[in-house]
Amino acid sequence: xxxxxxxPLVTVFVQSFYVTxxxxxxxxxxxxxxxxxxxxxxxxxxxxxxxxxxxxxxTKTVYVGLDTYKSVLExxxxxxxxxxxxxxxxxSNIDFxxxxxxxxxxxxxxxxxxxxxxxxxxxxxNNVSKRxxxxxxxxxxxxxxxxPIIGALSIKWLFVSNGLLTRVxxxxxxxxxxxxxxxWSIELLMVFYRVWHVAPFAFVLFYAGLQSVNKDxxxxxxxxGASRFERIRYVVIPHLMPLxxxxxxxxxxxxxxxxxxxIGFASQAHVISLQWLxxxxxxxxxxxxxxxxxxxxxxxxxxxxxxxxxxxxxKRTLRDQKKG
Amino acid sequence: xxxxxxxxxxxxxxxKIGSYGFLALWALIAAFPLVWIFVMSFKxxxxxxxxxxxxxxxxxxxxxxxxxxxxxxxxxxxVFAYYAYQIPVRFYRTTxxxxxxxxxxxMGAFALGLSYIFIxxxxxxxxxxxxxxxxxxxxHSISALSLLAKPLIxxxxxxxxxxWVENQFYIQFKNSLVITFGVVTISLTVxxxxxxxxxxxxxxxxxxxxIIALVFRALPHSVLVTGYLPFxxxxxxxxxxxxxxxxxxxxLSLFSQTPPTLYGQPLAVIAVLVAINQPFTIWMLRSFFMNxxxxxxxxxxxxxxxxxxxxxxxxxPVMWPGLITTGLFSFLLAYNDYLVTSLLLDNQNQTMVPxxxxxFNRETTATDQVNAIAAAASxxxxxxxxxxxxQKQIVSGLTAGAVKG
Numbered sequence: 001x002x003x004x005x006x007x008p009l010v011t012v013f014v015q016s017f018y019v020t021x022x023x024x025x026x027x028x029x030x031x032x033x034x035x036x037x038x039x040x041x042x043x044x045x046x047x048x049x050x051x052x053x054x055x056x057x058x059t060k061t062v063y064v065g066l067d068t069y070k071s072v073l074e075x076x077x078x079x080x081x082x083x084x085x086x087x088x089x090x091x092s093n094i095d096f097x098x099x100x101x102x103x104x105x106x107x108x109x110x111x112x113x114x115x116x117x118x119x120x121x122x123x124x125x126n127n128v129s130k131r132x133x134x135x136x137x138x139x140x141x142x143x144x145x146x147x148p149i150i151g152a153l154s155i156k157w158l159f160v161s162n163g164l165l166t167r168v169x170x171x172x173x174x175x176x177x178x179x180x181x182x183x184w185s186i187e188l189l190m191v192f193y194r195v196w197h198v199a200p201f202a203f204v205l206f207y208a209g210l211q212s213v214n215k216d217x218x219x220x221x222x223x224x225g226a227s228r229f230e231r232i233r234y235v236v237i238p239h240l241m242p243l244x245x246x247x248x249x250x251x252x253x254x255x256x257x258x259x260x261x262x263i264g265f266a267s268q269a270h271v272i273s274l275q276w277l278x279x280x281x282x283x284x285x286x287x288x289x290x291x292x293x294x295x296x297x298x299x300x301x302x303x304x305x306x307x308x309x310x311x312x313x314x315k316r317t318l319r320d321q322k323k324g
Numbered sequence: 325x326x327x328x329x330x331x332x333x334x335x336x337x338x339x340k341i342g343s344y345g346f347l348a349l350w351a352l353i354a355a356f357p358l359v360w361i362f363v364m365s366f367k368x369x370x371x372x373x374x375x376x377x378x379x380x381x382x383x384x385x386x387x388x389x390x391x392x393x394x395x396x397x398x399x400x401x402x403v404f405a406y407y408a409y410q411i412p413v414r415f416y417r418t419t420x421x422x423x424x425x426x427x428x429x430x431m432g433a434f435a436l437g438l439s440y441i442f443i444x445x446x447x448x449x450x451x452x453x454x455x456x457x458x459x460x461x462x463x464h465s466i467s468a469l470s471l472l473a474k475p476l477i478x479x480x481x482x483x484x485x486x487x488w489v490e491n492q493f494y495i496q497f498k499n500s501l502v503i504t505f506g507v508v509t510i511s512l513t514v515x516x517x518x519x520x521x522x523x524x525x526x527x528x529x530x531x532x533x534x535i536i537a538l539v540f541r542a543l544p545h546s547v548l549v550t551g552y553l554p555f556x557x558x559x560x561x562x563x564x565x566x567x568x569x570x571x572x573x574x575x576l577s578l579f580s581q582t583p584p585t586l587y588g589q590p591l592a593v594i595a596v597l598v599a600i601n602q603p604f605t606i607w608m609l610r611s612f613f614m615n616x617x618x619x620x621x622x623x624x625x626x627x628x629x630x631x632x633x634x635x636x637x638x639x640x641p642v643m644w645p646g647l648i649t650t651g652l653f654s655f656l657l658a659y660n661d662y663l664v665t666s667l668l669l670d671n672q673n674q675t676m677v678p679x680x681x682x683x684f685n686r687e688t689t690a691t692d693q694v695n696a697i698a699a700a701a702s703x704x705x706x707x708x709x710x711x712x713x714x715q716k717q718i719v720s721g722l723t724a725g726a727v728k729g
Binding site for chain 2 (some may be wrong): 120138157278321
């Protein structure tokens with residue numbers, strides 16, 4: 001585990017301080033045009049890549065310190081925007097902050113929704129007869145187990161311009177609707193997709209937890225005059241607390257790396273996430289170069305983010321494990 | 325069913341109806357997008373994107389231009405499916421005893437299952453169409469019943485044909501198989517050993533290892549890929565010195581004359597996916613191992629087993645459910661992955677999920693769109709079968725992490 005995870009992490013860390021470039025030489029070229037009486041000659045400076053003996057461009061790796069981080073964070077642009085008073089433009093104009101704010105907001109908005117929907121399904125299944133349990137779990141597992149990209153696509157195809165639900169919505173509202181032209185509607189759809197995809201996981205866990213709720217406590221709560229809602233609030237939810245905490249942990253980890261939605265909905269023009277940013281640096285650009293250094297820097301920043309987000313949760317896990 | 329819940333705990337009928345209603349709504353939302361792409365993948369584009377949803381389901385144009393099922397065909401299919409399910413349930417035991425009287429029943433059961441599937445496939449593709457042809461002909465000639473033989477639900481296989489045969493999707497299918505098989509076997513082997521060790525110690529080091537595993541579990545996958553990618557691209561130069569070393573170089577040159585370029589190699593991707601998967605595997609397997617009592621090891625040791633024998637002969641057999649569950653989740657990770665495979669594999673070795681982006685990127689015509697839908701449905705089918713057969717294991721895997729984690 002350490003060999004295969006820790007060493008790459010160290011390389012990422014090191015890479016983020018270096019930039020590999022093709023070495024260019026400045027050559028002065030004299031071009032002469034034939035004319036009379038003397039040819040007119042102009043000398044111009046050109047930079048040409050240096051070739052080695054196999055005719056491959058020579059590259060050299062330079063230590064650039066924090067320069068790559070600065071270019072990813074675009075500190076200059078940030079300072080300019082702040083000084084000109086357009087503070088909030090940072091989150092809509094600069095890729096990194098745009099991705100950061102979307103990733104964090106997305107994580108925090110979907111969390112309560114996933115917990116709520118999961119709990120509701122679990123309570124509902126618990127309320128109806130046992131025979132319903134199997135089919136409901138079967139149907140619920142489908143969106144959970146599906147390839148994320150395919151799940152996102154299957155929802156996208158309902159909402160494309162000639163898709164089923166777009167037509168239904170157009171009929172109801174009477175307007176022409178294009179869901180994939182606005183960032184807010186894409187974000188809404190992404191939240192829907194995420195809840196659809198993860199709520200089954202919360203449901204299965206909560207349902208398992210509900211089976212071990214103490215019946216006697218519930219009965220005594222009734223004798224004390226607790227209403228149905230109060231019983232859920234003061235008996236069931238405290239009982240499920242460890243599970244809620246567990247789902248939160250897993251959800252934070254998984255949603256922080258939101259990525260597949262961006263590809264599936266093809267939303268990079270409107271909405272991007274941190275992991276997509278790194279992916280985009282790693283993809284070869286038009287000239288076939290991959291921005292490894294920038295990718296490393298954005299990876300490091302992403303990593304710092306998840307560690308800060310998880311620190312309180314990790315602390316608690318450590319304490320629990322030490323207790324045994 | 326007798327109701328033995330105390331009266332005070334019984335529910336009002338309103339609550340009951342509300343619960344059923346909510347569940348029905350959830351089931352609809354959960355299944356609808358997937359069912360819909362499945363339906364669309366069998367229709368010609370004009371039906372697949374029709375104005376009226378009923379046209380999408382029944383596909384009148386598809387029925388006209390291609391093939392269609394009549395009511396008789398649907399009934400026939402239903403009867404066939406019912407008996408295909410009932411026969412193994414009723415006669416499995418007796419048949420197995422008849423054909424495989426020896427002790428080792430596992431291989432026999434496997435062979436029997438395989439031959440049953442062959443018989444079913446043969447029946448479905450050759451006998452059923454013949455019967456349906458005859459029946460439809462008979463009913464068609466009787467004027468009162470001819471409605472039953474009228475084409476009702478149109479379907480076409482042309483998109484699946486385009487995806488699998490013309491665009492050679494089977495190559496990607498094979499690549500996916502290689503990658504998932506590699507990831508599952510290596511993850512399980514390494515994971516079992518590590519998790520067993522971690523579950524049997526209470527030292528501080530073990531706890532720290534687990535916490536670090538949890539942090540690694542949280543890492544975005546792109547971080548790891550960033551670490552691996554430059555190494556894979558330049559591996560020929562980086563590994564060069566190893567090949568020119570005296571003893572190691574000779575040993576390595578037995579496998580390949582020159583150092584390999586790891587970029588685009590399935591093996592390299594398997595290594596990365598195993599690295600991503602390992603923390604999760606260790607956590608899950610550990611929670612399964614924690615449920616195996618320590619006394620079992622001790623009893624085996626008292627009976628004269630070595631450590632390794634105790635692990636192999638006593639612990640592993642009771643761990644099968646846990647291994648299957650963890651294997652399932654490893655399979656899902658490898659099968660569903662987009663990020664790692666799309667960055668680290670070249671076009672010839674591409675797996676199914678990234679390959680689908682080739683379809684939806686050039687979604688220009690309606691036919692392309694339906695082809696993409698057919699490809700998506702093809703990728704989903706194995707997962708659907710997985711849920712059918714392994715529902716219990718998946719649920720137990722989901723809850724396993726939470727119990728002790």
